[in-house]
Amino acid sequence: MHAHCKKGGGECYGLKEMTLLFEISQRLISSKELKNDLSPILRMLVEYLGAERSFLTIFNRNNSNIYIEAAYGMSQKQKMLGKYRLGEGVIGKVVELGQPIVIQEISKSNLFLNKTRSELNKEGRELSFICIPVVVQNKTTGALSVVRPFNPHITYEEDIHLLSIVGSLIAKTVKLRQEKAEELEQLKQKNQELESEVKANNFTTNIIGNSSKMRDLFSLIEMVARTNSTVLVRGESGIGKELVADAIHSESNRKNKKMVKVNCSALPDSLIESELFGHEKGAFTGADQMRKGRFEMAHGGTIFLDEIGDLPLSTQVKLLRVIQERAFERLGGSDTIKIDVRIVCATNCNLEKLIEEGRFREDLFYRINVFPIFVPSLRERRNDIPLLVDHFIHKFNRKNNAAIKRITTSAIDMLMVYPWPGNVRELENVIERACILARDNVIHSHNLPPTLQTADSTATGTQEGMTGVLERLERQLIIEGLTSTKGNISKAADRLKITERKLGTRIKKYRIEAWRYKV
Template sequence: MIKPDYPTERLELQALYQISQLIGSALDIKKTLSEVLQILHETLRMERATLVLQEEGGEHLSIAASYGLSKEEERRGIYRLGEGVIGRIFQSAYPFVVPDIHSEPLFLNRTGARANLPKGEISFIGVPVMLPEAVVGVLSVDRLFGPEISFEEDIRFLTVVAMLIAQFLRLHKTVSLKQQVLVEENLLLKKELRSRYNQHNIIGQCKRIQDVYNYIDKVAPSRATALLLGESGTGKELVARAIHQASPRANKPFIKINCAALPENLLESELLGHEKGAFTGAATLKKGRFELADGGTIFLDEVGELPLALQAKLLRVLQEQMFERLGGTQTITVNVRVIAATNRSLEECVEQGTFRADLFYRLNVVPVVLPPLRDRREDIPLLLDHFLQESNRMNAREVRLSSSVVQLLCGYTWPGNVRELQNLIERLVIMADRDTIVSRELPSYITAEPEAESLSAPSCRLVAPSPEGMGLADEPLPTIAAHKSLKDMEKTEVEGALRRHGWVQARAARELGLTQRQMGYRIKKYGIAPPDFSSCPWDTIKK
C-alpha cells in the first residue's frame, strides 16, 4: 500500500531542496543565512527565526542572522553561555521546546521582538547547530505549523536544517582559512617585492642612473602617464615596476603586456577583453588587461607597435578611463595608471603616419630616456658582480671572473645593454669548466674589440666586489689581431653561429647571448644570407 503524500512533507522537502541549493553555491555567510531563514518563512509560514552563533572570543552568543527582527532587535540578542533558553540549548546540545513563552521563566525575550504581539500562545523551538567537534550555535523559530503538527515533527525538520547550516559554516570556515593563507602569502610576496625593489632595484651609481632614480621618486606619487624611452635591454620594465612599487598603487595589480608580441586581431581582446560569442572561439567572457589592472598600473611595452585602429581606443581609455569589451555594449570604467615604453622614436612614427599625434602627446607627459650600458661603463663592474652572484646561486656554482675578463667586458660596447650582459654571464656560468672564467672563454666578438677601445675606459674601476662575487685573478689580456676590424670579426662570428645552427636565427642568437631582434639587425647590417640550397633536396637540409 502506497503511503499518501502529506502537504507538510511536501513543504518540508521543498524547503530543504531550496536551502541545499542556496548553501551549495553561496559565499556571503550573513546573506546566505538570512536567505535560509527567509525560505523557512515563505515555504512554511514561519513568523520569526534566529541563528545564534558563538562569538570569536567564546564568552557570548550573538545573533548572526534573523528573519522578522529589526536591526535594533538583532543587536539586543546577546546571551552569556548557559543563559536562558538559548544558552541552555547551546550548553546541553539538546533541542528545547517552549509551548508558551509567556509562562516560561527561562525565556528571556532579550530581543523584545514579541513584546507588542497580541496575547495568546506563542510556541518557541530551538535546536543546536553542531559540528563533529562541538556545538557552534542555536537555530530557533516560532512554531512552524498549526496544532495538528506535533513538536516532534518541528524538531525533526529543524534538526535537518541545522545540519545543513552546520555544513555551510564548516565550508565557510575552510574557505576563509584558505583565503587568509592566500592574503598572507600575497602580503609576504609584496613585502619581498618592496625589499627587492628597494632603491628601485636598479644597479648603478653613475650620474645618469641617479637621474633615473630622481625621475622615479618624482613621478611615482602622481597619476601622470609615464613614457620610458631607450634601447632594448636598458631596463624599461624594471623602471616601470619601480614606479609602481613606489606609488600609492603598490598594493594593487601591476599588469604588463607587450604590444609587439601579439597579433593585431588578438591585441584588442587582450587589452580590452571580449564578451562571450564576440567572435569565433570566444566561448566565455574574458576581462582585458585594463580591467584586471583596475586600481593599479598597466605597463604597455613596445607601445609604438600598436596598430592605428587600436591607438584610437587606447586614447579614449587614457582620457576618459572608459571602454567597452569587444562585442559588448556596457561601458566599463576603470582607474588605471598607464606606463608606456618603446625603443622607437615616436616623433618619427608620427611624421610617418604610423602613430597618432594625439596619442603621442597624451603619452609623452613625463618622458625619460634610459641610458644604454655603453654610456654608463662605471656601473658595469657592479652589474657583473650582481649577475654573477645570481647565476651562481641559481645554478649552484661558485664561478669567478678573472681580471682580464672584467676589463674586456668593461670595454665592450654592449649593443644588447643590460639584458645582453645578464645573458652572457648566465651562459658563462653554465658552460664554465673551472672555477675561474678566463678571456679565451669569452665569445670572439668581445675579445676582438679594438685594444684602444677595450682598454680606454678609465672610469671602469671595480667597486668593492664581494668575496663570493667576481673573485678577480691575474691573467694576461689576449693579443688582438690587428689585421681584422671589429666589423669583420663580428660578421664572421654571427655567420659562424648561423652556420652551426643550420641558419636558425633563434638558436644562433642564444649562443651569442643576443636577442632575436639584435640578431636580425646584425644579419641585415652585414648583408648575411644563407647559401643557395635550391640544388639539394630539402630533407638533406633538415638533417
C-alpha cells in the first residue's frame, strides 16, 4: 500500500493500515459477537487513522430510511439523530448512488448536513468526511463513514480504498444487521397494526353504522360511558342493544372489571331473585351452599339487565333498592351487602304501557330511565345496510374460513327495500344463509330467502291471484312474528293473535324453518 501513497510523510498510509486490516479480519474470524456489535471495528478504525469518529449506517429497504447502526466517538443522542432519507445529504447520496463521497472540509460543505450535531472542526483544524457504500451482491446495504482531521498527505483515493476494504470485510455482518433491522421494523409495524386494530376494535368497529342516527348514538355512548349513571337502552329486538351495553362498559373506567349479563326473560320468576342477589346456604330446598348473585359478581364493574320489562314485580322492588342504595341481602340472609356497580338495562318493551297495565313499577322506571338511549331500527337507517352486509360477509368468512367476495347489486337492492322487522339480527341471519348457499363466492339475489323476493324478482306480480298474495302476506307475518320473538312459537302465536296450534300448521304449510329464528 505504501507504493500507492501519492504524498510523502509520516502520516502516509502504509504498514499501519495493513495491520489494521489484518486485525479487523482476525476479529471477524474469531468473534461471533461482532455480529451483534460492530463498534470494536469502528474503534479500531478511529484509533488507527487518528480519526475523530466513525459510524456505520444501514439502509432499511422497507421504509427507505438510513440510520446509524453502530458508532465510535459519538454519543447515544448523536447516534439517534443520525437518520437520513435515501438521497439526503452525503450518506443518503452514497447509499442511493452506491458511490463513495469525500468532503474535504466539512465546515465548508452544503452537502454535509451535520444531523448528528457534531463539531465541524477540531481545535481549529478542518475535518474531512469520507463515506463509502457497503455493498453486498451489487446492492448497497449501508455506508461506512469516518470523520478525521484533514490530512494533506493522504489522497482520498487511498482513504476510499482502505475503507472499501474494511467495508467488504464487514459486509456480511452489515447485511445480517440490515435483515434483522428490517425484520424488527416489520414486526413493529405489525404490532402497531394490531394495536390500532385493537384500538379500532372499540365500539365503533363492533357496532357498524355510519348513518347520522348511528353517529348520534356513538356520541351518546361516549358521553354516558364515562359517568356512573344508570342507562336504559331502548329499541326493537335485534337492533344491537347488547352491543351498546358492551360499548358503555368497554368505554368506561370500569372496563378492566367484569361485565355481568343477565337476561331477565330467560329465568323463571322463582329463580331470578337468587340469580340476581344470591342466596345463603339453606335459603330454600336445594340451596345446599351459599351462592353469590350476579350483582355481587359484578362488584366494581357493570351489570347488564337485558329485557328488564320481563322482571317480576316482586324483584322490581328489590332492584329499586339496589339502584337507590347499592345494597341488598342474599336470599335467606340478613347481612346487608354493599356493592359498587354500574347498571345498564335494556328493553324492547313499551315500559310506559307496562306501567299503565300495572306490570312495571313507575318508581323503578324513573330510576332506570336516567339516561335513555334509543337505538334506531334498521328501517330508519337503511343506508347502513351495505356496510353491515360487508361486515357480516367478513364475519362469516372468518368464522368458516370461506371466501365470499361480493354481493350483486340486485341482491343489495332487495336488501335495501325489505322492511327488516327482525332488524340487524335478521339481516345477519339472511347473510349467513346466503353465504352458505352462494356457489361462486358471490351472493346473488336467488341466495336470499323467499321473504325478501319482491313481486318483480319472482316475476309473479298480480298474476299469482288473491290467494297467492294473501298466502305470501301470511307467510311474511309469521316470519316477522318468529323473528321478533327469536323463534319462540308460543310468544309468536301470542303476538299474531292466533293459537300455537294454528301457527304450527302454518309454519309447516309454508315450510318455515322456525329454528332459524332462535338466537
